[in-house]
Amino acid sequence: MKGKYKLQMLVVALIVLSIANVLWGSLDIPVKDVWQILCGGEVEGHPAWSFIVLQGRVPQMLTALLTGTALGTCGLLLQTAFRNPLAGPSILGIDSGANLGVAIVLLLLGGTASIGNLTLGGHLLVVVAAMAGALAIMALLMILSRVLRSQVMLLITGVIISYVTGSVIQLLNYSATEQGVFSFVIWGMGNFASVGIERLPVFCTLSCFGLLLALLLIKPLDALLLGNRYAENLGIKIGQVRQMLLLVTGLLTATTTAFCGPISFIGLAVPHLARLTLGTAWHRTLMPATMLIGANLALACNLLSTLPRDGSIIPISVITPLIGAPVILHVILKQKN
């Protein structure tokens, strides 16, 4: 019952933060005018405000909400699958795989590629490339995790993967056009505004599909907490579950990375905040809590990013480590005890 109450509080926080994200932005628009625009009206003398609120803030709020949810869920799946409290999409190098995919598209191919008669352009190509990169790294990690028994070794492998992909990206940067490098750097700063109203449906569909699949894994994840053998003995089809995990984490990491750029630490920190808040190991409460906290945290980060209030924004990738790092330190110190 207590857990239910806490989940309800998180929902309330989510509603408040979502509204706040629409009301406040890098440009000052009076609250009553925002309300008027949301109700379908226009503010006299400020035709641009409608555009800012409806085409800017609302999609940005939804993007932040879904990205936070997706990254938190991803972190939870990885931490349980690898039985490693420090696992997360960025530390294990999964998002660096997605980065590499994006880099190849933006830097090497200049944004388009054709396979036979089929031409993939723009964002769809970026998503497909990010997905391929993320899935490749995830598959590699799954294979290695059977050999590497130690938790630390797996993390080190993730760090090495990040280095290798990093150096390949550097190399691509070196030979790319100025425009390519510029768009890659901007993408790399992380930005919830980059989805926009026209790409929002694709982004929503992909992330909601991934999140729905994650919910299907709740029971197997509980059993996996005890380890593969115990889980198998409890009737869980380990092979099938691992494939699903591969697909879901790959899809969620790739979608968020491709659309919003690499956003570190949320995936790693949010599941711990959920455990701390609810004090439970069961995924049927932990997963909704992780989703809600992830969404809240991303919305809070998005609000913080508009703090300069002069029309400019702080990149998201500057803010998330400041929130994530203390959580990680807490986990490490607690482990030591």
Place this chain on the structure above:
Amino acid sequence: MIELQHLTVGYGEKAVLSDINQSLNAGQMVCLLGANGVGKSTILRTLAGFLAPLSGKVLIEGRDLPSLSLSERSQAVSVVLTERVEVPYMKVIDLVGMGRSPYTGFFGKLSKEDNAIVDEAIEMVGIANLAQRTIDTLSDGERQKALLAKALAQQTPIILLDEPTAFLDFHAKVSTLRLMLRLAHETGKTIFLSTHDVEMAIQLSDALWIVQEGKIQAGTTASLTESGTLQRFLHAEGITYDTKEHTLKIT
């Protein structure tokens, strides 16, 4: 009851133990003894269904193990493994509740009936006072009892345990073994475990399986003493086996 017919166990092509013909009876605690590396874990893994038999049959209640579905298997055999179970925020009652997984629905939520079975299992191993504690705060002995309760909650006719007494202090070893013996007798389950605590196994268990020189000899302590099997197994410098009292003297 489990029957092994011409069973060969091993990994890949390599047979570790061949042509095993033995059976395990219901309501008994049977200890598997043998030096490291003789294949104790291989037998247990095969009986648990983690490893496929290289040849021969494992019949559980008359049904061949490899032909059972994963779900049927999870309701036939439960295990307690050597790997350490460390899960942050998991309470004893949650761990024992995991044993209900084969019976719960899509999200694994426990029903009233499941909760009653969990409470009963916790009661049976005598750790009701620890039910709300998180497992990372338990001693090794308490954790082993919690895992045993998980196996009981799984309601399988057979419980397999791989060296359940390995990391325990002396008193915990004795209490865990006595607990398993009592449970086997009270519940009618087959409890089959590997152990290096030879003297306790000799004195407490209903039957012994001794693995040596690639063969398995099974029987009660008395019958294995009579046939001289135990003496051969225990034979080493500094160990004297009292064949009447079934005790060991170390000199």
